[in-house]
Amino acid sequence: MNSAGLYYGFKSREFTGTGISDADLSSQLGWIIPPSTIPEFLDPNALLIIRANAPKPPRFSKKTTASGEVAGTIPNSVTLFCSPEKVATARASGWSFAKNGIGIKFVGETSSTRQMSCFVKVTATIGTADFFYGFSCDKSTFNNYGTILGLQSPQQLTAEQREKRCFTGASSPKPKQATLKTANGEISTFCSEDKIYDLIAAGWAIRG
Numbered sequence: 602m603n604s605a606g607l608y609y610g611f612k613s614r615e616f617t618g619t620g621i622s623d624a625d626l627s628s629q630l631g632w633i634i635p636p637s638t639i640p641e642f643l644d645p646n647a648l649l650i651i652r653a654n655a656p657k658p659p660r661f662s663k664k665t666t667a668s669g670e671v672a673g674t675i676p677n678s679v680t681l682f683c684s685p686e687k688v689a690t691a692r693a694s695g696w697s698f699a700k701n702g703i704g705i706k707f708v709g710e711t712s713s714t715r716q717m718s719c720f721v722k723v724t725a726t727i728g729t730a731d732f733f734y735g736f737s738c739d740k741s742t743f744n745n746y747g748t749i750l751g752l753q754s755p756q757q758l759t760a761e762q763r764e765k766r767c768f769t770g771a772s773s774p775k776p777k778q779a780t781l782k783t784a785n786g787e788i789s790t791f792c793s794e795d796k797i798y799d800l801i802a803a804g805w806a807i808r809g
Contacts, residue, residue, distance in 0.1 A: 605765035606647035620666030631684025645728035654770030661696035751793025
């Protein structure tokens with residue numbers, strides 16, 4: 602996805618017979634296809650996110666060249682994800698722009714809504730680089746428990762972190778959830794990895 606080492610993972614179809622090879626997908630769209638080494642082992646400070654809501658890469662389309670017996674089973678064209686760093690290469694290789702990528706919507710503390718965007722740290726699987734999982738959070742939870750949970754507002758993140766190190770809605774990785782029973786009910790939300798021991802000591806239950 603970007604120079605910070607954030608990679609977007611997804612499932613795709615089989616391309617045999619389409620006239621589009623794995624080498625094309627790699628060189629023209631920036632795909633990393635198994636059994637190629639997955640990004641987290643190419644760079645220990647990289648992070649692979651699976652099926653994230655945002656950010657999502659742009660999509661490009663190309664006509665297939667199927668013929669003969671397999672022609673009826675191959676679509677006339679395919680529309681596929683493209684690494685933002687390969688957009689110029691895709692255009693030069695005959696791919697047509699189909700759909701914009703999706704960026705993250707940041708809702709700050711001063712918004713007029715009850716909810717705001719909050720982010721918690723997710724550390725690279727092997728290395729030490731920090732990325733940030735975003736979600737919608739009640740402002741009262743942020744104001745009352747944000748420090749112990751390790752919540753950060755968009756304003757507390759740097760421009761580089763907002764642009765290259767944040768993601769939302771991924772099925773993996775997902776941060777742990779912290780729950781606290783209070784006199785007024787139960788608080789349950791995501792928490793930063795580096796706050797887990799503090800939360801347990803303060804009576805929070807951790808799951809995930």
